[in-house]
Amino acid sequence: MSSKKEINEDLVNERRKCNFNIQEVTHIIDGGVENTLQRKKIEDVALNGGASLDDVPEECMNLRERYENALRKSCVYANILRNELLEITGIENFGTPVIRRTGDAFFKDISPFMLHLGMFVPTIMGQCTAEQQGIWLPKALDMQIIGAYAQTELGHGTFIRGLETTATYDPKTKEFILYSPTITSYKWWAGGLGRTANHCIVVAQLYTQGKCHGVHPFIVQIRDLDTHMPLPGIKVGEIGPRMGFNTADNGFLGFNHFRIPRMNMMMKNAQVLEDGTYVKVARHGKLTYGTMVFVRVTLVNEASFNLSKAVTIAVRYSAVRRQSELRPGSAEPQILDYPTQQHKLFICIATAHAFQLTANWLWHTFTVVQAEMRKGNIDTLPELHALSSCLKAVSTSDAAACIEQCRFACGGHGYMMSSNLPYLYSFVAATRTYEGDYTVLLLQTARYLVKAWEQAEAKKIVTPTVAYLNRCFDTNEKVAWTNSPEGIIKSFQAIAAGKISLCVKNIRQRIKTGMDYEDAWLMTTVQLVSAAEAHCRSMILDTYWNEMQRLTKTSSDNVKMVLYQLTTLYLVYWALEKSGDLLRYTSITEGDIDLLQKEYEDLLVKIRPNAVGLVDAFDLRDEILRSTLGSYDGRVYERLMEEVQKNPLNKVPVDPSFQKYLKPFMKSKI
Numbered sequence: 001m002s003s004k005k006e007i008n009e010d011l012v013n014e015r016r017k018c019n020f021n022i023q024e025v026t027h028i029i030d031g032g033v034e035n036t037l038q039r040k041k042i043e044d045v046a047l048n049g050g051a052s053l054d055d056v057p058e059e060c061m062n063l064r065e066r067y068e069n070a071l072r073k074s075c076v077y078a079n080i081l082r083n084e085l086l087e088i089t090g091i092e093n094f095g096t097p098v099i100r101r102t103g104d105a106f107f108k109d110i111s112p113f114m115l116h117l118g119m120f121v122p123t124i125m126g127q128c129t130a131e132q133q134g135i136w137l138p139k140a141l142d143m144q145i146i147g148a149y150a151q152t153e154l155g156h157g158t159f160i161r162g163l164e165t166t167a168t169y170d171p172k173t174k175e176f177i178l179y180s181p182t183i184t185s186y187k188w189w190a191g192g193l194g195r196t197a198n199h200c201i202v203v204a205q206l207y208t209q210g211k212c213h214g215v216h217p218f219i220v221q222i223r224d225l226d227t228h229m230p231l232p233g234i235k236v237g238e239i240g241p242r243m244g245f246n247t248a249d250n251g252f253l254g255f256n257h258f259r260i261p262r263m264n265m266m267m268k269n270a271q272v273l274e275d276g277t278y279v280k281v282a283r284h285g286k287l288t289y290g291t292m293v294f295v296r297v298t299l300v301n302e303a304s305f306n307l308s309k310a311v312t313i314a315v316r317y318s319a320v321r322r323q324s325e326l327r328p329g330s331a332e333p334q335i336l337d338y339p340t341q342q343h344k345l346f347i348c349i350a351t352a353h354a355f356q357l358t359a360n361w362l363w364h365t366f367t368v369v370q371a372e373m374r375k376g377n378i379d380t381l382p383e384l385h386a387l388s389s390c391l392k393a394v395s396t397s398d399a400a401a402c403i404e405q406c407r408f409a410c411g412g413h414g415y416m417m418s419s420n421l422p423y424l425y426s427f428v429a430a431t432r433t434y435e436g437d438y439t440v441l442l443l444q445t446a447r448y449l450v451k452a453w454e455q456a457e458a459k460k461i462v463t464p465t466v467a468y469l470n471r472c473f474d475t476n477e478k479v480a481w482t483n484s485p486e487g488i489i490k491s492f493q494a495i496a497a498g499k500i501s502l503c504v505k506n507i508r509q510r511i512k513t514g515m516d517y518e519d520a521w522l523m524t525t526v527q528l529v530s531a532a533e534a535h536c537r538s539m540i541l542d543t544y545w546n547e548m549q550r551l552t553k554t555s556s557d558n559v560k561m562v563l564y565q566l567t568t569l570y571l572v573y574w575a576l577e578k579s580g581d582l583l584r585y586t587s588i589t590e591g592d593i594d595l596l597q598k599e600y601e602d603l604l605v606k607i608r609p610n611a612v613g614l615v616d617a618f619d620l621r622d623e624i625l626r627s628t629l630g631s632y633d634g635r636v637y638e639r640l641m642e643e644v645q646k647n648p649l650n651k652v653p654v655d656p657s658f659q660k661y662l663k664p665f666m667k668s669k670i
């Protein structure tokens with residue numbers, strides 16, 4: 001064992017072997033030197049010399065203690081956020097991922113304030129008029145009020161139009177009356193709602209002048225600001241233990257004819273006048289779904305960040321961990337030397353990069369579309385919706401699978417909560433479901449793709465992200481296979497186009513047999529999901545490859561080389577994963593696939609010496625990683641032992657339950 005201050009010798013050797021400039025890669029991941037400096041400044045201020053603030057690990061506390069502890073830390077963190085961090089970033093950037101990431105030094109699970117910052121505030125910004133923002137935003141940003149986002153109900157999450165909570169306008173009092181008519185209409189799942197929030201955004205069916213106008217958002221005070229008691233007419237509580245998110249106090253909420261002022265309807269996109277007249281302001285009916293689009297965009301970034309944490313832990317651990325012998329009597333190798341281990345992990349590093357660059361590109365697209373919409377142009381919204389839907393679905397799903405793979409790579413110790421891998425997994429697994437389930441979102445993208453295919457067929461201009469359909473439409477033959485990054489990307493576009501074309505054909509054939517469009521669509525949905533996934537993969541491959549080329553133009557040769565190897569690994573990995581599709585839609589042969597397999601194995605060998613350098617380049621501070629297995633110094637076994645000392649079960653040599661249960665049980669006769 002190494003002494004306390006030493007860095008594990010294997011990690012020292014790994015860092016010696018690394019042949020590229022780690023800082024250069026960090027700058028690329030951060031999006032430039034300036035961003036790295038800004039990130040470090042934010043981390044220095046937020047962490048202020050270590051922010052864990054826990055004597056007992058969160059996982060050793062009971063549910064109530066965990067919640068109380070999370071709330072205590074949330075207040076500490078929120079004070080730093082509003083007093084110091086907002087000054088650095090500016091109020092308009094309060095939701096910057098960098099700020100969000102420093103929160104991980106405080107919470108292993110989730111902050112009860114997460115939904116306040118992640119959805120309540122953004123909804124006020126996106127759905128309120130300027131006048132309403134003037135009322136609510138300062139209070140929300142200053143956290144004089146704390147909010148949640150209550151859309152999902154016990155009976156409906158996906159199908160928003162099916163929500164049952166009603167908001168009926170009463171022109172006599174100029175109020176809306178909120179009502180939960182059934183058990184299934186109870187709001188369910190909203191984070192921060194169960195114990196913490198005193199306000200929340202409620203999505204409800206709007207009735208005025210005897211007519212229903214569909215779902216609209218309202219801002220509702222649910223608890224007394226002084227006593228925190230639920231207001232009369234409000235039934236609110238916590239929904240119970242979950243796979244993760246246990247400190248986020250996800251809640252339920254019911255209304256018994258609860259009245260709110262007319263101005264609490266969020267009126268940017270639609271209004272109800274004093275006399276009850278309904279006025280539609282927005283030119284697109286789905287602008288009320290704006291917060292969801294925003295969060296879906298941010299979740300691609302979250303997928304990358306959480307995966308970068310998991311793979312940093314797993315690669316460092318794999319450099320420290322030694323197991324088995326390659327030849328009888330030889331020294332035990334680092335488990336990172338096994339090609340099967342490299343196969344588990346290097347794709348995770350590449351995936352984290354791919355998602356980070358895709359997230360940056362998506363964020364840029366989002367801001368451009370927002371700017372256009374402010375000018376009154378809503379033409380690009382459907383494309384943004386299609387993009388954010390599939391990228392959210394695929395990135396969260398892949399990230400969850402990769403994090404689980406990182407856990408497998410850490411053997412038994414990866415199963416310890418103190419490794420942080422179970423927390424990371426449960427957090428990311430939830431992102432596959434919330435903010436739109438995986439399948440449901442891919443089907444949204446499929447709707448867009450089918451329309452784009454029909455446009456290509458009619459020789460109409462299609463939008464940039466589906467422009468490849470024009471090209472593929474004209475080629476009836478299989479695409480010629482070439483083994484190059486560009487060749488792989490082109491082949492993935494051919495797969496996507498082939499699958500979309502087949503879906504359209506099958507829908508049409510089913511209609512010919514007498515089915516109506518809805519049934520024909522339904523019968524084709526398995527293929528439609530697959531087509532949308534293929535489209536999404538072609539976009540990720542394209543973005544990753546082209547963005548990495550652009551970003552490394554002025555990099556040093558070794559940085560160019562290692563990032564080229566990693567990008568190629570990603571392309572080849574997916575070509576191998578989808579070899580069946582390649583055989584179906586391109587001229588690839590079995591021999592070509594054998595060559596790809598060999599290339600993949602060679603890439604593992606080339607990347608191996610730089611593996612630890614590559615995860616060091618994520619530049620994740622130990623306070624943020626919070627893992628016994630993944631710290632920079634590699635003191636894995638010492639940290640596991642130290643953690644054991646913090647376990648309350650070990651505070652006494654004999655547990656009191658021995659006298660109570662075990663001893664009488666052992667002494668009892670059968």
Ligand SMILES: CCCCCCCCCCCCC/C=C/C(=O)SCCNC(=O)CCNC(=O)[C@H](O)C(C)(C)COP(=O)(O)OP(=O)(O)OC[C@H]1O[C@@H](n2cnc3c(N)ncnc32)[C@H](O)[C@@H]1OP(=O)(O)O
Nearest residue numbers: 095100117118157158159160161286289385434435436447
């Ligand atoms: C310190 C900083 C902190 C930062 C923190 C960052 C992290 C943030 C973490 C936040 C944690 C979040 C926790 C979780 C929260 C939640 O889950 S909130 C609830 C989310 N719920 C959903 O996502 C529900 C999913 N369902 C839907 O989105 C929709 O119901 C549906 C599936 C899309 C169908 O909607 P419906 O109204 O029935 O649509 P249709 O009538 O069928 O019409 C479809 C047409 O509408 C278009 N469309 C649909 N959605 C949008 C959209 N958002 N934008 C634009 N257009 C949209 C769609 O394309 C169809 O168009 P056409 O094909 O032209 O008809």
Ligand SMILES: Cc1cc2nc3c(=O)[nH]c(=O)nc-3n(C[C@H](O)[C@H](O)[C@H](O)COP(=O)(O)OP(=O)(O)OC[C@H]3O[C@@H](n4cnc5c(N)ncnc54)[C@H](O)[C@@H]3O)c2cc1C
Nearest residue numbers: 149150151152156157158189190191430433434435436439
């Ligand atoms: C940790 C967590 C936090 C959450 N936080 C919030 C929050 O703060 N606020 C909030 O309002 N909500 C929140 N939610 C709720 C979340 O948004 C929903 O759970 C999610 O949108 C999925 O909806 P559902 O639960 O109704 O699933 P369902 O729609 O019932 O899905 C169940 C299955 O049916 C399938 N399915 C459903 N519809 C279709 C379809 N049309 N076509 C094909 N398959 C379909 C799905 O693919 C899925 O496999 C949270 C959820 C979780 C897990």
